[in-house]
Amino acid sequence: MTRSTTRLDYTSWGRVVRVPHQVISPGYRDELPACLHMGAGKAPLLAVGMRRSYGDSVINTGNTLVDMTGLDRLIAFDATTGRLRCEAGATLDDILRVMVPRGWFLPTTPGTRFVTLGGAVANDVHGKNHHRAGSIGCAVNSLTLLRSDAPPQRLHPGEPLFHATLGGLGLTGIISDVDITLIPIKSAFLDVERIPYGNIEEFFSIARESMEGFEHTVSWIDCANGGQALGRGIFQRANWCQDGPLTPHQSRGGLAIPFDLPTHMLNGTTIRLFNTLYNHLQQRGAHRQRTHYAPFFYPLDSLRNWNRMYGPAGLYQYQCVIPQPHAQEAIEALVRVIAASGAGSFLAVLKTFGARSAGGYLSFPLEGATLALDFANRGAETLHLMSRLDRIVAEAGGRLYAAKDGRMPAAMFQSGYTDWNRLKNLKDPATSSDFWRRVSY
Amino acid sequence: MGQKIIILGALSAIAEATARRYASNGAQLVLVARNADRLEQLAQDMKARGAARCDTRTLDLAQETDTTAAFGDMMVALGGQVDAVFVFYGLLGDQRHEEHDIVAAARTLRVNFSSAAEWCLAIANQLEQQKKGVLVAVSSVAGDRGRQSNYIYGAAKAGLTVLVEGIAHRLAPKGAHAVVAKLGFVDTPMTAHIRKKGLLWAKPADVAEKLVAIAQKPDMPVVYVPGFWRLIMAIVCNVPARIFHKTKL
Ligand SMILES: Cc1cc2nc3c(=O)[nH]c(=O)nc-3n(C[C@H](O)[C@H](O)[C@H](O)COP(=O)(O)OP(=O)(O)OC[C@H]3O[C@@H](n4cnc5c(N)ncnc54)[C@H](O)[C@@H]3O)c2cc1C
Ligand SMILES: NC(=O)c1ccc[n+]([C@@H]2O[C@H](COP(=O)([O-])OP(=O)(O)OC[C@H]3O[C@@H](n4cnc5c(N)ncnc54)[C@H](OP(=O)(O)O)[C@@H]3O)[C@@H](O)[C@H]2O)c1
Numbered sequence: 001m002t003r004s005t006t007r008l009d010y011t012s013w014g015r016v017v018r019v020p021h022q023v024i025s026p027g028y029r030d031e032l033p034a035c036l037h038m039g040a041g042k043a044p045l046l047a048v049g050m051r052r053s054y055g056d057s058v059i060n061t062g063n064t065l066v067d068m069t070g071l072d073r074l075i076a077f078d079a080t081t082g083r084l085r086c087e088a089g090a091t092l093d094d095i096l097r098v099m100v101p102r103g104w105f106l107p108t109t110p111g112t113r114f115v116t117l118g119g120a121v122a123n124d125v126h127g128k129n130h131h132r133a134g135s136i137g138c139a140v141n142s143l144t145l146l147r148s149d150a151p152p153q154r155l156h157p158g159e160p161l162f163h164a165t166l167g168g169l170g171l172t173g174i175i176s177d178v179d180i181t182l183i184p185i186k187s188a189f190l191d192v193e194r195i196p197y198g199n200i201e202e203f204f205s206i207a208r209e210s211m212e213g214f215e216h217t218v219s220w221i222d223c224a225n226g227g228q229a230l231g232r233g234i235f236q237r238a239n240w241c242q243d244g245p246l247t248p249h250q251s252r253g254g255l256a257i258p259f260d261l262p263t264h265m266l267n268g269t270t271i272r273l274f275n276t277l278y279n280h281l282q283q284r285g286a287h288r289q290r291t292h293y294a295p296f297f298y299p300l301d302s303l304r305n306w307n308r309m310y311g312p313a314g315l316y317q318y319q320c321v322i323p324q325p326h327a328q329e330a331i332e333a334l335v336r337v338i339a340a341s342g343a344g345s346f347l348a349v350l351k352t353f354g355a356r357s358a359g360g361y362l363s364f365p366l367e368g369a370t371l372a373l374d375f376a377n378r379g380a381e382t383l384h385l386m387s388r389l390d391r392i393v394a395e396a397g398g399r400l401y402a403a404k405d406g407r408m409p410a411a412m413f414q415s416g417y418t419d420w421n422r423l424k425n426l427k428d429p430a431t432s433s434d435f436w437r438r439v440s441y
Numbered sequence: 442m443g444q445k446i447i448i449l450g451a452l453s454a455i456a457e458a459t460a461r462r463y464a465s466n467g468a469q470l471v472l473v474a475r476n477a478d479r480l481e482q483l484a485q486d487m488k489a490r491g492a493a494r495c496d497t498r499t500l501d502l503a504q505e506t507d508t509t510a511a512f513g514d515m516m517v518a519l520g521g522q523v524d525a526v527f528v529f530y531g532l533l534g535d536q537r538h539e540e541h542d543i544v545a546a547a548r549t550l551r552v553n554f555s556s557a558a559e560w561c562l563a564i565a566n567q568l569e570q571q572k573k574g575v576l577v578a579v580s581s582v583a584g585d586r587g588r589q590s591n592y593i594y595g596a597a598k599a600g601l602t603v604l605v606e607g608i609a610h611r612l613a614p615k616g617a618h619a620v621v622a623k624l625g626f627v628d629t630p631m632t633a634h635i636r637k638k639g640l641l642w643a644k645p646a647d648v649a650e651k652l653v654a655i656a657q658k659p660d661m662p663v664v665y666v667p668g669f670w671r672l673i674m675a676i677v678c679n680v681p682a683r684i685f686h687k688t689k690l
Contacts, residue, residue, distance in 0.1 A: 028479050074489035098490050
């Protein structure tokens with residue numbers, strides 16, 4: 001359908017901004033040129049996927065969104081090489097359900113499977129195996145890009161427009177399909193080891209010693225407790241099992257949060273309680289465990305719409321990366337500020353990134369460490385806290401993840417992403433987003 | 442080798458979701474619709490999902506004059522035996538417009554009823570002869586009671602319902618089956634113009650899952666999908682006309 005309808009329900013995962021959009025929902029690739037044509041010269045458009053980005057990189061106030069989720073067909077799969085070509089709206093959820101039973105998995109995956117391949121490429125997403133696999137762009141062989149000012153083109157690594165599009169936030173045009181190499185697995189299960197750590201220094205030493213022997217590493221960090229407990233957490237490291245079975249995840253099931261919970265359910269006290277309980281359970285539980293990929297990679301996917309737990313005002317996520325030399329001291333400083341604010345999150349994730357890069361001009365990962373946490377939206381107070389965190393990140397030479405951001409100032413963006421002008425030069429004039437309008441002037 | 446499946450109107454959103462379920466179980470598929478490029482895109486998808494084979498036929502299903510021969514050609518692709526045949530294609534039409542443009546009304550009747558009937562009769566002959574297999578025809582709750590908002594489409598679907606119910610009766614002693622599935626509201630391109638609200642709207646993938654289950658176990662000739670529509674339609678059909686006529690349904 002290349003007709004557009006006015007929709008009020010197209011928000012991002014954080015649900016802070018609620019504005020009307022004109023939405024076009026193409027069902028076939030042959031409809032895309034007409035979609036682009038609607039954006040050219042008129043209201044700018046933006047392709048969106050499952051809108052699992054938290055902030056305003058999927059918002060285009062008053063303008064057009066092209067909902068890509070109807071373009072979810074596989075195009076070709078080569079079972080000898082693992083090369084999969086499919087339409088950009090195919091979800092990781094669908095790809096895994098089809099491919100896991102045949103012994104294939106994604107080269108890397110974000111913490112939710114409810115994202116599209118196109119969205120994953122447009123954010124050059126990373127996973128728990130970044131130190132081995134790099135970001136998803138490292139496994140992309142080619143992609144097809146449609147622009148308002150050029151015929152459809154097939155792009156490959158090495159070409160400037162490829163690197164502008166990878167992590168390019170939908171601003172170089174519409175990705176219609178992606179060719180990616182999957183990795184072989186012998187089992188749908190992982191051997192997961194959980195190690196408690198007492199402080200951030202300990203985190204870094206476990207992370208270092210785990211690089212060699214473990215494909216997947218991640219940690220949960222307690223940002224709510226001050227004093228002695230500051231920076232304690234649980235380190236998880238895992239490798240794929242070698243002995244089957246290749247059971248895919250269940251396509252449905254899982255609880256849904258049917259309505260917005262009142263915000264007071266998530267105040268500082270509940271967060272503190274949650275952190276304490278979580279640590280306790282984790283430390284008492286088994287040290288090593290055979291775990292299916294779904295609870296390991298996608299712990300929150302069993303609770304659909306968990307974002308509604310943050311109430312009608314929505315949430316912000318703050319994710320930064322700090323380059324290697326300053327990582328430890330900057331993370332310590334960040335955690336101290338967060339703990340002192342009493343706004344700590346029950347979803348603080350700390351992990352290290354490796355050096356491998358796919359070379360997207362706006363790709364987020366840098367060799368170093370990344371910290372990610374959710375903040376309920378409490379207006380000015382929350383924004384103020386995040387700008388204090390910005391200062392620490394900027395001073396350490398770090399940057400923020402656009403997929404999670406709904407507020408960073410232009411200066412913060414431009415100092416973090418020094419290649420941003422290269423994207424600007426290759427941007428499709430027919431596209432835009434609230435994020436871009438904010439950070440690019 | 443997996444099951445052998447023919448889908449008429451394969452480009453329908455619900456049909457595609459149904460075909461995917463069969464494809465990932467290694468089925469052999471024949472997909473029929475009128476847009477060759479888009480059919481080819483579906484065929485690629487089905488093969489990548491694991492279909493043992495996927496053939497396509499490009500046809501305007503409402504214009505075919507010899508359904509026996511055309512269906513026979515599809516059977517050849519499957520080696521002469523079929524496990525399930527789905528009739529999915531349909532056209533909602535524009536009720537208000539068709540009241541004054543009777544040529545358009547005739548088209549809605551032809552697409553949803555008379556052409557579908559001709560296909561179902563050809564399919565019935567094949568199933569009767571092979572003494573197994575199932576026909577699943579997709580109808581609508583709109584056929585349960587004539588309503589001012591969609592009675593032309595509704596009449597065509599009502600006709601299809603009775604026809605397929607009759608085929609089910611005819612095939613029962615022969616070991617073959619027919620089922621007419623009356624769908625409620627489904628969120629597809631057909632209903633894209635309607636503002637979706639409430640829990641009555643089903644998703645194509647969920648409807649597809651039901652239809653595949655029905656084809657596996659065709660023990661009732663007339664089914665509502667989702668099942669709660671049986672209750673809703675029982676109520677709708679029992680509202681007295683003097684009250685019903687005051688509504689805008
Ligand atoms: C619970 C949770 C956990 C997460 N964990 C991680 C993680 O571990 N690592 C990580 O990297 N990210 C993570 N994310 C973020 C998420 O992976 C990214 O935001 C991802 O890009 C979302 O994909 P999407 O399909 O929802 O795309 P959207 O959010 O809809 O869009 C993302 C961007 O891609 C663009 N886009 C989408 N489709 C196209 C297309 N076809 N052509 C051109 N541009 C397009 C959009 O314009 C937008 O800029 C997480 C998110 C959630 C909610
Ligand atoms: N959606 C609902 O709420 C709902 C409710 C009750 C019943 N149904 C029934 O469900 C079935 C599937 O519909 P849907 O909801 O999936 O809608 P859809 O996606 O619009 O599918 C309808 C399909 O029928 C095809 N078609 C129409 N006329 C044709 C012809 N002459 N030759 C070949 N193909 C033709 C269309 O093909 P083109 O793309 O070539 O036009 C289209 O792919 C229909 O029978 C419909 O009546 C739907």
